[in-house]
Amino acid sequence: MEEKNRSRYSDAELEEFKDLIISKIEKSRLDLQTITESYSNTGNNDTMDTSPTFKILEEGHQVMSKEENSRLAARLHKYIQSLEAALIRIENQTYGVCRETGKLIPKERLRAVPHATLSFDAKIQQGEKKQ
Numbered sequence: 001m002e003e004k005n006r007s008r009y010s011d012a013e014l015e016e017f018k019d020l021i022i023s024k025i026e027k028s029r030l031d032l033q034t035i036t037e038s039y040s041n042t043g044n045n046d047t048m049d050t051s052p053t054f055k056i057l058e059e060g061h062q063v064m065s066k067e068e069n070s071r072l073a074a075r076l077h078k079y080i081q082s083l084e085a086a087l088i089r090i091e092n093q094t095y096g097v098c099r100e101t102g103k104l105i106p107k108e109r110l111r112a113v114p115h116a117t118l119s120f121d122a123k124i125q126q127g128e129k130k131q
Contacts, residue, residue, distance in 0.1 A: 032076045082115035
């Protein structure tokens, strides 16, 4: 059946996307754990045993790094939530359907952005509406 005339992806196709999403969630959770540990100082790789002058310089860098890591962790957490929502759409057999047009989102886009809910054209139109 031609992809343009279908209303949803087949169970086999959904299973393929599910495997992709699960692997991305697992990797992202490991990344999130690493980032969280780095800004919460659980690794104890700090400047406690160095000279006071170096410690002052290093503390400023640590504050910036913690802020950056905190922002990165927040983005990663949001990404994981989006991937988990995609898993729910797979279970509901609505995964890969553009929420604006109701048409199937191309597989290439879903492989690149597995949590996508908009086709590329709908995403562009959404951006134009905001301007």
